[in-house]
Amino acid sequence: MTKRAIVxxxxxxxxxxxxxLPLHEVGRAIDNAAKVIExxxxxxxxxxxxxxxxxxxPFFVPGTEGVEIIPxxxxxxxxxxxxxxxxxxxxxxxxxxxxxKQDISEVVIVGAMSHMxxxxxxxxxxxxxxxxxxxxxxCATMDLEFDGVRVPAKQVHAANMAALAFAHGEVVGxxxxxxx
Numbered sequence: 001m002t003k004r005a006i007v008x009x010x011x012x013x014x015x016x017x018x019x020x021l022p023l024h025e026v027g028r029a030i031d032n033a034a035k036v037i038e039x040x041x042x043x044x045x046x047x048x049x050x051x052x053x054x055x056x057x058p059f060f061v062p063g064t065e066g067v068e069i070i071p072x073x074x075x076x077x078x079x080x081x082x083x084x085x086x087x088x089x090x091x092x093x094x095x096x097x098x099x100x101k102q103d104i105s106e107v108v109i110v111g112a113m114s115h116m117x118x119x120x121x122x123x124x125x126x127x128x129x130x131x132x133x134x135x136x137x138x139c140a141t142m143d144l145e146f147d148g149v150r151v152p153a154k155q156v157h158a159a160n161m162a163a164l165a166f167a168h169g170e171v172v173g174x175x176x177x178x179x180x
Contacts, residue, residue, distance in 0.1 A: 005046035005104045006036055009089055009111030009121055011073040012051060014066035020059040021142065023112055024153030029140035032174040033110040034072045036138050039178055041076070046102055049073070049081045050089045052117065087120035096128055106131040108177070109169075110138035114157045123168050132169030135177050136161045 011033060015023045023029070040047050053067050054060035060067050075081050084093050099107065107130045109122050118139050125132040141160070144151045165171040 003046075003102065003104045004040075004106040004108060005048050005099060005102070006040040006108045006110065007048050007050060007089065007095075007121065007125075008033060008037060008073055009050045009109060009117050010052045010113070011049075011070045011111050012060070012066065013068050013070060014059055015112050015140065016070065019066055021113075023140040023142050024157075026112070026140045029110075029112065029138055030070055030072050032135065032138035035174055035178060036108065036110050036135055037073060040108075045108075046104060047075070047079045048095070048098060049075045049079060050093075050095070050111070050117075050121075051081055051083050053083055053085060055085070087117045088124045089117065089121040090124040090128065091120075099130070104130070106133070108133045108135060110135045112140050114139045114141035114160045115144065116141075119160050119164060122164050126168045133177070134161065134164055134169050134171045135174055136171050137173045 013019050014021050015026050037047055051069055052060050053062045055062055080098055082093050082095050089095050107125045122132050122134050141153050141157045143153045144156050161171045
């Protein structure tokens with residue numbers, strides 16, 4: 001039997017409309033992530049929360065309201081919370097040890113941001129040998145700009161999900177994931 005963990009990446013106040021890094025359609029992603037989390041709890045899957053802190057930066061400042069996990073996705077007593085300082089949730093954290101200690105073989109990733117922490121964490125999970133699923137509509141991102149070209153969040157998200165689906169995991173919607 002596969003042992004599965006839901007890895008909830010950076011669903012923090014900083015990404016809300018009044019935060020320092022507001023994301024496109026973050027409310028939809030939070031609502032879908034909450035459904036995935038609730039389903040995981042009902043099935044007895046592990047739920048692991050990742051909280052980003054960025055000492056020295058103007059955002060994700062340790063000890064501020066911005067770094068707090070959004071109440072809708074907040075951990076319940078007994079659920080693991082891991083603090084990270086890099087986009088990859090495995091880098092310099094105990095995430096791999098926590099997963100391995102619980103004999104987890106499959107990780108399901110939800111959260112923020114699609115083009116940063118979701119992508120880095122999904123790639124690392126695959127590199128570590130976990131069967132990886134990304135619930136794409138339980139993730140959010142923002143508009144980006146490069147070399148004078150503005151890239152709308154929907155395109156940023158789609159390009160990143162396409163890249164992850166190509167070689168780093170299965171990418172599905174919340175409805176499909178919950179119907180399994």
